[in-house]
Amino acid sequence: MVTQTIACRHCASTDLVKNGLAPNNAKQRYLCHACGRQSREDPSPNGYTEERKEEILRAYQERPSLRGLRRTFGVSPTTVISWLKKR
Numbered sequence: 001m002v003t004q005t006i007a008c009r010h011c012a013s014t015d016l017v018k019n020g021l022a023p024n025n026a027k028q029r030y031l032c033h034a035c036g037r038q039s040r041e042d043p044s045p046n047g048y049t050e051e052r053k054e055e056i057l058r059a060y061q062e063r064p065s066l067r068g069l070r071r072t073f074g075v076s077p078t079t080v081i082s083w084l085k086k087r
Helices: 050-061 066-073 077-086
Strands: 016-021 028-032 038-040
Touching: 050 066, 050 077, 066 077
Parallel strands: none
Antiparallel strands: 016 028, 028 038
8 A cells, every 4th residue: 555645735744634525526635733723635726828818918008997907818817917016
């Protein structure tokens, strides 16, 4: 039998317990007893690629409205605003 130790992504502690499944029932969730945070087993990156993000920000610089970006690209105006604040 092969034993796999899983470490917390946030604090690197090995004091983890199973804590249900992700909403889509695809991945196991874990709770860290050291820092109290939850994480998924083998998380996948979400969000937009850098190329897509740059394309949306370039379109925004040409002065369309945030609602226009939502209609055109399907991106939330809140997301665009947070990207602009990080620049």
